[in-house]
Amino acid sequence: MKLISSPASPFVRKVRVLLLETDQAADVEEVVIATTPFQTDTGLKAANPLGKIPALIRDDGPAIYDSRVICRYLDDRAKAGLYPEARLWDVLTLEATADGIIEGTLATVYENRFRDEGMRMQSWMDAQWDKAARALDAVNDRWMSHLNGPVDMAQIAIACALGYADFRVPDRNWRQGRDALAAWYAEFEKRPSMQATIPA
Known part of the structure; x- marks a missing residue:
């Protein structure tokens, strides 16, 4: 493949x-x-x-x-079980949430990278990040028990979304006000699979 x-x-x-x-x-x-x-x-x-x-x-x-x-x-x-049947809808919802965080971050990156400077809209970029920020708040407030459970695709997706925010929009400081999520990520990012795939 x-x-x-x-x-x-x-x-x-x-x-x-x-x-x-x-x-x-x-x-x-x-x-x-x-x-x-x-x-x-x-x-x-x-x-x-x-x-x-x-x-x-x-x-x-x-x-x-x-x-x-x-x-x-x-x-x-x-047959790895990263989409466990008992938690499938939670896993899929969290993976979709992670993808939404990535999409909001990516939209701000594209605005800066591909639009001429005079055409960039800060209000539009802020609105895209606001979507990501709401999703981050939801994860921090409602989903930490899941993230602290057995490893599944939800954790991988959320961790990749957070890593991308660090990589592309560090000035947005996603950790601020999200102590539980920040503490979880500090541990999860130590996994060899995460260390081997740090974006460059």
Whole structure:
């Protein structure tokens, strides 16, 4: 199998962490590409018509995407139990929340990176971060018992979202007022799978 990826992508990082946690990294070749919303890599478009990473090219079927689909597929392949049936809806909700945090962060990054300076809207960027901040508050206030439980895909996704916020918008200081979440992340990020996938 081949994983179309970019080393800085938090969505790719979710997959890479899962691969390490489930001892499948040797089964997947990473194909690192350079792509932007304006110039999509041709190989990526062939695998995913939406032009988004990651995409997983399988040996026995068509390519699959997005990160949530890929993670479910790889977890099922390894029978790893990162989507436990007893907590499935909580895991899926937290994974969706993590992806929303990433999307809010990514929107602010794209605004700065791809819009001409005179066209950037600070109010729009603030609104995108506000979505992420509300999600972070919800995790800190309502979901810590889950995060402190057995490792599943929810923890991996949340940790990758927090790592991306540190990487791209450190000035937003997501830890402020979220002591429980910050303490949890300080421990979770020590996992070898997280250390091996720090974005660069």
